Amino acid sequence: MARDAPSLDSFGPGGFRVSGVWRPGSLLIVSDVAAPWPVRRLDEATPDSLYPVFAAGAREVEFLLLGTGAVNGLPPKALRDLLQKGGIGLEYMDTAAASRMYNVLTAQGRRLACALIAM
Known part of the structure; x- marks a missing residue:
């Protein structure tokens, strides 16, 4: 990897x-640190x-890669609006696709945060 980003080796039922x-549950990676994310459904992906x-800001996070769960879905409007206002882009796709994309993007040195809803 081009940075000291954690590698996403695999995903499976529940983590x-x-x-x-192995990290059970949903996952949030910001500033190259992976942490549990207490979100189980897309409608729980709130600005809070x-x-x-948001604390890292646009200088640290070019965009958020959001894995929306088993199926792709549109993130909540409040979240989309706040990301745009903060100058942080948003790429969203189902969690399987986002999981595969994460390592490619970090290898390119992209400044991203990654939020993955466990399936």
Whole structure:
């Protein structure tokens, strides 16, 4: 990886393998730190739930890669609006696709945050 970003090794029912360690539940990666994310459904992805992304700001986070769960869905409007206002882009797709995309983007040195809803 171009940065010191954790690797997303695999995903499966109920969690993710991050840098060799199984992490149950949803996952938030900001500033190259992976942490549990207490979101189980897309409608729970609120600005408050993503406070670390907003705290890091647009200088640290070019865009948020959002894994929306088993199926792709439109993130809540309040979240989309606040990201836009903060100058942080948004790319969203189902969690399987976002999980595969994460390592590619970090290898390119992209400044991203990644929020993945466990399937």
